Amino acid sequence: MDRLERLGDLLFNVEIIVDTLPVLFTEGLLITLIISVGGMLIGLVAGTVLAMIGVSQRWWVRLPSRIFVDLFRGLPAILVIFLVGFGLPAAGFRPFGREVIAYATLALGIIATAYVTEILRAGIQSVDKGQMxxxxxxxxxxxxALWLVVVPQGFRRVLPPLTNEFIALTKDSSLVFILGLTLGERDLFRIGQQTATQTGNMSGLIAAGLFYLAITIPLTRIVNYMDTRMREGRPVAAKELPTTAEVS
Structure with missing residues (x-):
């Protein structure tokens, strides 16, 4: 029984959770959303371009898109974050100066681009050739024709997997802690990790996990709804159905 009590206190210390929540809300949630949303926007813009390149009829045009997708889908996310956050500055490329958040956003954007490219490519190729x-x-x-007709139709079809990609990207944002986020630029995981280190208690990480769930669970429900809606179509209300007299 003592072990269970110690485990409960280690994971669910109410005092520590309550003390950590304000910082998670005012700092961690904002930084996590900035990194995740920023990375997804980069992924959508760059991924759309690469997806259009990827459906070219010429193999040498498709090749750069294919290499990019295979490379950055195959590498672990934490390695990409490390290479962008530490590798670029070490090589003398400092487009963002010392702004760690910008490097973190770029790294997640590169990861998102690889996945979004493949998602959009599949969506574009699923559109009937008669449209083109x-x-x-x-x-x-x-x-x-590709930009104005095919891409918009393909984009609509892949909204559920794109939302899933944003969920995955939000969770991957927890890996940017390796870049050494400092006070004022800490994401949810970094705050939870530092709280756990300072208190010797894991409740801070549990509190951070609650915020991740607050983001991912509603998005998961939205994905399920969109997927069901696209498979079954919009339900027709009884009043919308034509009567026998109207049919005749």
């Missing part, structure tokens, strides 16, 4: 042919028959170039 119809757009070309109206005088559009292949690039115009």
């Amino acid at each position: 042919e119809a757009a070309r028959s109206l005088g559009m170039s292949r690039l115009e």
